[in-house]
Amino acid sequence: MENESGALSRVAGLFSARGYNIESLTVAPTDDSSLSRMTLVTSGTDDIVEQILKQLNKLVDVIKLVDLTESPHIEREMMLVKVEAVGESRSEVKRLVDIFRGNIIDVTDTTYTVELTGPGERLDAFLQSLSSISIHEVVRSGSMGISRGEKVLGL
Amino acid sequence: MELTGAEILVQCLKEEGVEYLFGYPGGAVLHIYDALYKQEDVKHILVRHEQAATHAADGYARSTGKPGAVLVTSGPGATNAVTGIATAYMDSIPMVVITGQVPTSLIGNDAFQECDSIGITRPIVKHNFLVKDINELATTLKKAFYVATTGRPGPVVVDVPKDVTGAKAKFSYPKDISMRSYNPSSKGHVGQIKKAVELILSAKKPVIYTGGGVILGEGCQQLVEFSQKLGYPVTNTLMGLGAYPATDKQFVGMLGMHGTYEANMAMHHCDVLIAIGARFDDRVTGNLEKFCPDAQIVHVDVDPASIAKTVKVDVPIVGEVAEVLEALIKQIDVSESKVDTSAIDTWWQQIDVWRAQDCLKFDTEGDKIKPQSAIKKVYELTNGDAYVTSDVGQHQMWAAQYYKFDKPRRWINSGGLGTMGFGLPAAMGVQLAHQGETVVCITGESSIQMCIQELATCLQYGLPIKILNLNNGFMGMVRQWQEFFYDKRYSQSVMNVLPDFVALVEAYGHVGIRVEKPEDLDAALDAAFNKHKDRLVFLDVITDPEENVYPMVPAGAGLNEMVLV
Numbered sequence: 245m246e247n248e249s250g251a252l253s254r255v256a257g258l259f260s261a262r263g264y265n266i267e268s269l270t271v272a273p274t275d276d277s278s279l280s281r282m283t284l285v286t287s288g289t290d291d292i293v294e295q296i297l298k299q300l301n302k303l304v305d306v307i308k309l310v311d312l313t314e315s316p317h318i319e320r321e322m323m324l325v326k327v328e329a330v331g332e333s334r335s336e337v338k339r340l341v342d343i344f345r346g347n348i349i350d351v352t353d354t355t356y357t358v359e360l361t362g363p364g365e366r367l368d369a370f371l372q373s374l375s376s377i378s379i380h381e382v383v384r385s386g387s388m389g390i391s392r393g394e395k396v397l398g399l
Numbered sequence: 400m401e402l403t404g405a406e407i408l409v410q411c412l413k414e415e416g417v418e419y420l421f422g423y424p425g426g427a428v429l430h431i432y433d434a435l436y437k438q439e440d441v442k443h444i445l446v447r448h449e450q451a452a453t454h455a456a457d458g459y460a461r462s463t464g465k466p467g468a469v470l471v472t473s474g475p476g477a478t479n480a481v482t483g484i485a486t487a488y489m490d491s492i493p494m495v496v497i498t499g500q501v502p503t504s505l506i507g508n509d510a511f512q513e514c515d516s517i518g519i520t521r522p523i524v525k526h527n528f529l530v531k532d533i534n535e536l537a538t539t540l541k542k543a544f545y546v547a548t549t550g551r552p553g554p555v556v557v558d559v560p561k562d563v564t565g566a567k568a569k570f571s572y573p574k575d576i577s578m579r580s581y582n583p584s585s586k587g588h589v590g591q592i593k594k595a596v597e598l599i600l601s602a603k604k605p606v607i608y609t610g611g612g613v614i615l616g617e618g619c620q621q622l623v624e625f626s627q628k629l630g631y632p633v634t635n636t637l638m639g640l641g642a643y644p645a646t647d648k649q650f651v652g653m654l655g656m657h658g659t660y661e662a663n664m665a666m667h668h669c670d671v672l673i674a675i676g677a678r679f680d681d682r683v684t685g686n687l688e689k690f691c692p693d694a695q696i697v698h699v700d701v702d703p704a705s706i707a708k709t710v711k712v713d714v715p716i717v718g719e720v721a722e723v724l725e726a727l728i729k730q731i732d733v734s735e736s737k738v739d740t741s742a743i744d745t746w747w748q749q750i751d752v753w754r755a756q757d758c759l760k761f762d763t764e765g766d767k768i769k770p771q772s773a774i775k776k777v778y779e780l781t782n783g784d785a786y787v788t789s790d791v792g793q794h795q796m797w798a799a800q801y802y803k804f805d806k807p808r809r810w811i812n813s814g815g816l817g818t819m820g821f822g823l824p825a826a827m828g829v830q831l832a833h834q835g836e837t838v839v840c841i842t843g844e845s846s847i848q849m850c851i852q853e854l855a856t857c858l859q860y861g862l863p864i865k866i867l868n869l870n871n872g873f874m875g876m877v878r879q880w881q882e883f884f885y886d887k888r889y890s891q892s893v894m895n896v897l898p899d900f901v902a903l904v905e906a907y908g909h910v911g912i913r914v915e916k917p918e919d920l921d922a923a924l925d926a927a928f929n930k931h932k933d934r935l936v937f938l939d940v941i942t943d944p945e946e947n948v949y950p951m952v953p954a955g956a957g958l959n960e961m962v963l964v
Contacts, residue, residue, distance in 0.1 A: 250521075253518070291707070304526040305580060
């Protein structure tokens with residue numbers, strides 16, 4: 245979409261005005277600074293998703309739109325988690341982070357801040373595995389997506 | 400040479416061929432008003448409330464096909480315009496609304512007369528722009544007119560901060576514009592056209608159902624050719640009246656909640672439905688589960704989002720209505736299939752049985768004026784050739800039922816949003832665009848009061864509009880629903896504390912006539928349309944207070960479940 249102020253609120257406004265769900269939404273400028281790329285995760289029946297695509301395409305700021313789920317694609321989400329890390333839990337968290345191939349990116353005497361990237365379900369699984377650990381804070385980016393193979397979404 | 404932003408803005412309007420700019424001045428647009436003062440090409444029409452500016456521009460656009468233009472100030476100027484912008488949006492009317500804004504340095508500071516006009520209008524415009532740099536002003540206005548008038552038309556708001564209108568820059572108006580993110584499609588898909596024609600020619604019980612899109616897309620002539628080549632029945636929506644001549648034998652009347660019995664029965668029983676420039680509005684379809692149960696549907700629309708929005712379609716065609724109709728006509732000519740004339744004859748016999756119900760008949764006995772008869776008389780007196788605007792409610796439905804429009808762009812009403820107060824200001828725009836033509840505003844005692852201040856504007860510009868005020872002392876349509884569905888509890892729909900309309904209209908400098916008896920109606924109409932031809936005449940017609948609009952598809956019912964009387 246056009247990297248212009250107001251573009252994001254047009255999309256968000258469309259979803260609230262027509263009663264569609266936004267499960268997550270990420271947006272940032274691309275290598276072309278006049279363009280922003282947005283990945284939006286929504287849900288609905290096929291008819292609703294078709295209407296969502298048509299309505300989004302009508303927005304003047306939207307340049308190109310694909311439904312990534314129609315073909316093989318990759319989804320990634322980033323999560324930052326601040327957890328209590330004292331006593332036994334300190335080594336337990338370290339072990340879990342290794343299993344999930346995350347990184348500990350900040351350390352204090354009592355906390356770890358963990359960075360983990362992957363499909364949303366893997367982030368969910370990591371949070372579940374922390375069940376015995378006290379979680380202070382969770383920040384998730386929402387999903388980003390891209391097609392597999394040579395298929396490209398560009399101008 | 401450098402021009403100020405205000406001068407550039409006015410120059411852009413000239414380049415776009417804007418004849419009339421409907422507006423109201425205020426602090427944020429003073430530079431622009433000063434630039435308007437110094438030229439004569441763009442004529443400014445000073446309304447008495449910003450809502451009327453948008454409705455007047457809307458009426459101008461609906462009756463001419465050209466975009467309407469509006470100028471209002473920031474804050475309350477913009478918020479007052481909102482109703483008119485939403486009205487135009489719902490009916491896809493091309494309009495460019497320029498709103499003043501506080502200087503860029505003050506935006507977001509809760510400055511005097513500041514509001515977030517872009518945020519407020521975002522859900523009710525096709526697109527909107529905030530111009531922060533004078534060097535982008537001309538291009539933005541070019542884009543605004545381009546977006547407003549192409550594809551599915553609609554209103555576009557351009558918010559211009561005061562400092563931008565005061566700054567100076569070189570002016571050059573772009574000849575063409577292309578936007579990478581906006582490319583409305585025009586031609587229908589060839590394969591779909593062929594598929595549609597085969598289905599259309601296979602029909603035994605077809606109906607052609609057309610909406611406002613045929614008028615907006617300038618496809619009326621093609622619609623007539625297409626329909627007459629096939630010999631199929633045609634029905635129009637409220638927004639589509641006039642696209643097909645109402646006095647033609649193939650026309651079965653309006654469809655929907657207050658459509659004719661024959662139109663709705665034909666819809667319900669059809670096997671092939673050809674929908675053109677229509678959007679299956681809930682007032683048209685009735686209960687969706689019961690809608691056209693046996694029909695295969697062809698749907699032509701310029702807006703892909705209108706297709707399969709509420710009703711599943713078998714052959715969708717996205718494209719400009721006129722071009723698609725031309726392609727369909729050509730394809731019919733070359734197709735090896737032919738119209739099944741014997742099946743169509745049988746179908747017409749069935750339709751004629753429904754027609755024989757004469758669903759629009761009404762009782763003319765009694766000493767009270769029937770609103771239907773007043774409209775019929777206006778129809779006869781104007782030879783069906785007037786421009787008719789309406790407000791919203793019972794009188795609107797009666798006007799749609801009893802004034803037979805043979806030409807497009809003559810019937811001007813708020814169909815989608817249903818905006819009371821629309822009729823009089825819309826009539827101003829129509830009358831300015833068509834000087835010397837007869838313009839009638841059919842209204843009611845409740846609707847007319849919502850923008851009655853515009854009587855002053857009418858005097859200022861010498862607009863000889865004929866106002867037919869069907870005065871039943873109720874918000875008629877609200878009362879009708881309360882009668883049917885709320886056991887006659889007329890909660891707040893009684894409108895019997897009224898001004899003396901004749902005195903009021905005369906105070907505004909016009910002619911007012913009150914009519915109470917059926918036998919006085921002809922003389923009053925003659926005075927309005929002949930004796931006072933060149934003046935605005937307000938006919939306050941006291942009508943039968945509890946007359947209802949029939950026939951009617953009750954809410955939740957199917958089109959075949961009409962209540963006739």
